[in-house]
Amino acid sequence: KQEVxxxxxxxxxxxxxxxxxxxxxxDSAIYNLQWFRQDPGKGLTSLLLIxxxxxxxxxxxxxxxxxxxxxxxxxxxxxxxxxxxATYLCAVGRGSQGNLIFGKGTKLSVKP
Amino acid sequence: KAGVTQTPRYLIKxxxxxxxxxxxxxxxxxxxxxxxxxxxxxxxxxxxxxxxxQRNKGNFPGRFSGRQxxxxxxxxxxxxxxxxxSALYLCASSLDRRQYFGPGTRLTVT
Numbered sequence: 001k002q003e004v005x006x007x008x009x010x011x012x013x014x015x016x017x018x019x020x021x022x023x024x025x026x027d028s029a030i031y032n033l034q035w036f037r038q039d040p041g042k043g044l045t046s047l048l049l050i051x052x053x054x055x056x057x058x059x060x061x062x063x064x065x066x067x068x069x070x071x072x073x074x075x076x077x078x079x080x081x082x083x084x085x086a087t088y089l090c091a092v093g094r095g096s097q098g099n100l101i102f103g104k105g106t107k108l109s110v111k112p
Numbered sequence: 113k114a115g116v117t118q119t120p121r122y123l124i125k126x127x128x129x130x131x132x133x134x135x136x137x138x139x140x141x142x143x144x145x146x147x148x149x150x151x152x153x154x155x156x157x158x159x160x161x162x163x164x165x166q167r168n169k170g171n172f173p174g175r176f177s178g179r180q181x182x183x184x185x186x187x188x189x190x191x192x193x194x195x196x197x198s199a200l201y202l203c204a205s206s207l208d209r210r211q212y213f214g215p216g217t218r219l220t221v222t
Contacts, residue, residue: 032209043116043202044213089155093209099145099168100211102155 002027004092006103013080014111021075021106023090028068031093034100035064035075038087047088048075080110113139116205116214124220130191133217137184137205143167144186145211146178149200158201161186193221 003026013019023033032051036044048057048064050073056065063076073090087107091100117136125131137144146158157170161180178188184205190197198221204211 034211036213041200041218043215044204046210046212049210091155099157099160099170100147100155101157102147104154 002030002092002094002101004090004101004103006088006090006106008106009104010107010109012109012111015080015082017080017110018076018078019080019108021077021088021090021108023073023075023103025071025073025092025101028071029094030068033064033066033073034091034093035062035073036089036091038089038105044089077108080108082110082112084108085110116203116212118201118203118214118217120217121215122218122220124222125193126222127193127195129193130189131193131219132187132189133201133203133219135186135188135203135205135214137186137203138207138212141205141207141212142184143206144180144184145204145206146186146188147202147204148172149202149216150198155202158188190219195221197221 005024007022034049035047038044050057050066061078066073087105089105091102119134143162145160147155149155159178160168164180175191180186200216200218202216204213
């Protein structure tokens with residue numbers, strides 16, 4: 001059974017710091033991995049999608065890497081800003097089916 | 113393009129009642145998935161529909177059901193509501209395996 005873990009559960013950093021969020025999964029047979037952002041009481045915003053054949057994806061200040069063999073993904077946020085404060089969720093997709101298995105998320109707080 | 117829309121945004125129901133939630137996917141997306149989010153369990157997959165057929169189902173009791181219409185709009189129904197059904201219900205549509213989520217329906221069962 002696939003399990004997705006995100007550590008730490010919460011993180012507080014000063015503005016401008018570079019930071020890394022971690023995601024691990026137990027079954028390396030994944031189809032893809034997505035990182036999402038969720039603001040309080042809101043839906044999820046897709047940040048980055050990494051296909052199983054890819055090693056990383058970049059969008060602006062965000063960079064996500066994937067190491068299937070070790071069951072790990074990281075989300076790197078450069079020059080963090082208070083507007084980055086949110087919960088970040090990673091989710092793995094399996095096979096041709098559409099469902100995602102989510103981690104519990106990392107709640108990020110960026111202090112001005 | 114308009115994003116995924118969900119109605120209603122908030123609902124308060126009483127134990128034992130039933131509820132129907134609606135989701136309109138992004139135009140052209142044929143896959144719709146539903147998830148339940150609670151503080152304790154996080155996000156859990158309910159079911160996925162593709163071209164009006166349920167393609168995949170999570171580990172939820174039969175009180176949770178859904179359907180998809182020919183225009184790809186989807187509904188989910190929860191019968192005989194329990195207090196534990198209080199949650200944020202999220203719908204996502206997908207074209208190329210990248211899932212786009214709606215704002216969710218916040219269901220409170222009293």
